[in-house]
Amino acid sequence: MASSSDPSNPVRERKKKGAPIKFLVPLIYAPALPLIRLSLRHKPVLRDRLFGLVLAGAFAHGFYLVYPLLLPP
Numbered sequence: 001m002a003s004s005s006d007p008s009n010p011v012r013e014r015k016k017k018g019a020p021i022k023f024l025v026p027l028i029y030a031p032a033l034p035l036i037r038l039s040l041r042h043k044p045v046l047r048d049r050l051f052g053l054v055l056a057g058a059f060a061h062g063f064y065l066v067y068p069l070l071l072p073p
Contacts, residue, residue, distance in 0.1 A: 022065060029058050 032054055040047035 022061075025061055026058070029054055029061075033058075 033051065036047060036051050036054060040050065
């Protein structure tokens with residue numbers, strides 16, 4: 001086994017610290033859904049359309065995460 005101080009080894013790539021952004025996106029739209037329902041109570045047409053758009057975006061994002069081979073990176 002080669003040690004990490006072996007000069008014959010090529011330069012290793014540094015690993016990224018932290019979670020990728022694509023896994024943190026639900027932290028934005030998950031709280032937005034109840035806030036849309038509560039804040040737009042008196043405008044039902046706008047509320048339902050905005051809620052549907054955010055929900056469709058959430059499902060699209062989930063599809064992107066579950067099927068990474070079908071979509072380009």
